[in-house]
Amino acid sequence: MEQCLGQPMSWGATGLGKLWDYNLHYFEWLWGLQFEDAKNAIFHWIDKHPFSRNSVGWESYPISLRLMNWLGYWGTVGRWYFEADNFLQEKIWHSVFSQCDWLVRHLEKHLLGNHYFENAVALWIVGSFYEHPSAAKWKSLGSEILNEQLNEQMLYDGMHFERSPMYHSRFVYTLSWLTEIDEALGQFSFGFRDWYTKAIDAAGSVSHPDGKIALFNDSAFDIYPEVECQAQPEGAFSLHDAGYYGFRSSEQDYIIIDAGRVGPDYIPGHAHCDVLSFELSINGNRFITDSGVYNYEVCDSRHYSRSTAAHNTFGPVDHEQAEIWSAFRVGGRPNVEVSDWSPSSGYGFTLKARHDGFERRQCSYARHARRFVFSSDGKLLIEEHFSADDTLEWEGRIHFDPSVTLVEQAKDELFFESHSARMRLAVRGVERISMRKTPYFPKFNVKVERNCFTYFCKAKQGVIQVSMDWGI
CATH class of the missing domain: 1.50.10.100 (Chondroitin AC/alginate lyase)
Structure with a gap:
């Protein structure tokens, strides 16, 4: 704009x-x-x-x-x-x-x-x-x-502690200035080079094959200069302190999962309800994306971009993982626990994590755990493990990049296409599914409509399986 x-x-x-x-x-x-x-x-x-x-x-x-x-x-x-x-x-x-x-x-x-x-x-x-x-x-x-x-x-893994890839890009950019000035003056006073190197390595992990950042928390494109990272190694990666896990394949497939805290306890203002959400690129192009940020005003778009519904995750309908209000306020927020991170050399990984956001907010003590199984040959399995003290309606959402179109739908399978990629998506253990349009905010003050796949189940407990296959 x-x-x-x-x-x-x-x-x-x-x-x-x-x-x-x-x-x-x-x-x-x-x-x-x-x-x-x-x-x-x-x-x-x-x-x-x-x-x-x-x-x-x-x-x-x-x-x-x-x-x-x-x-x-x-x-x-x-x-x-x-x-x-x-x-x-x-x-x-x-x-x-x-x-x-x-x-x-x-x-x-x-x-x-x-x-x-x-x-x-x-x-x-x-x-x-x-x-x-x-x-x-x-x-x-x-x-x-x-x-x-x-x-x-700076977290031990090199990520900025507010856990926003956008603000981390600014952090890297600023560290590059400090490094250049310090070394030009011949001072080498803080070891800025070491801080910069660590931060730029983390920036590479949270960047898609297109060179742009993942849109977790308060993140949008083209606000700060893109970080020029070295070619990222293939295989699994993890930023344990920030809570980002993922994989980069030789075919330019890329997945990143947010399984960390929403932010620092004393400054969570840039946090979103995106725990256990993920983004996916196929053949170098974005396929499943976060929602981004429209603005920082107190308005419906701001609240939506921070909400659980705006992210590729799962939970009770109309409930939030964290207590968000105003433009930057966060009250009660989830604890997140990763119980299994098992990367397989060059082939894929398994990640299982849970959070207590709904439970802490007294939503019938609802509990959600998610298991990801990713294979570098183009397969992703997501298992939703959920339970509550009362029967609730549960909802999962998968927001697609605006370039992705639904080309075929059978009883329990859907086929999506974008660029040269084709994905088969199947879901088991749900009562109904639907397609809807949701807003995507790739840049500040930019709003684009895109497809969202939604799956529902009404139960006290259960397991839902969502499988995706693009190696077809």
Whole structure:
């Protein structure tokens, strides 16, 4: 989605939602401008957007990203232009000073997570860019926070602790900046290279063969630069701390399963009800997908994208795995236990896991466990093991990529096609099945309709088998 903001640009509310306003003030778009246009855009912001407590542009997170983009642009692609223009240097310095002065007094300790990390990165980068007593203090403060937060926010398996592939991409991108600047200065102060290498390896695991991320939790395409990972090894992979398990085959088939906690206990705002959900690519193309994210506003689309129904999982009808409300709030959330992870060298894997999300929310003490059996020759078996104290109506959903069409349906078998792939899907142990249309949000503010296969059963307990075969 694109929007013309006029010339000269207006820095007030765009009317397109707060996320649009944030991105306007991040200045990520600066990198696509010629030097004179970039200079004019920055000067216009400085002249026409003075400090205001009520302005999105003066919130700490947009300040942090804007400082990185301003100094990143003039320190790399526009360096010779910047060094030849003393007035440009002075004007930017005075604005940077004002923004950093505000930032150090309003660090986002109340939010923590990626916001607090970006605050620290901005202070460290500004402190590395300028030789000034204040800049030295900013860098020292940024260093102190980075030392603390890198250990807090990177899981042992290399994944960012909020468990969003999109925010992990930003984490990797930011670490690449820190690594390049640190090594260019000859400091090697934090071992940023080691952190970066670990994070980029994890990014490869949560990326489909098309190079784009899996859409678990708050994730959408084209927000942050795609991570350029090395070719990923074939076979099973696991990020035990993040809870991501999967397989990558020589035929460009790829599956990833979310069998982990929804997020950090103290900051689960980017979490979705996607426990035991999965995504699948066949022959390099997406076939089964998550729902993505439409926006961060308090609205029906936001609530749906976070709901159990929006994901490829199973549970009692109209009940949630976690207590979600507002745009980022999460109350009671599930504990997740992986009881079996058995990768078979080069051939496939078995994964069995359970969670207590419905049970903890007193939904007749409903319990759900799921068993995945994946074979690299193009087969996937999913077993739903469920029970409750009372008879409930249970529902499972499989959301297909918009490119996938239903081409044939028999009594208990359905055939789907997309690109060069054909899948046979069969289900056992259910009372009825249906096809419906559901929304897909691959990018912010983008909504696409796609097919969803749904299966139902009314019982106190039982086992349902869903088998998929695309090696046909």
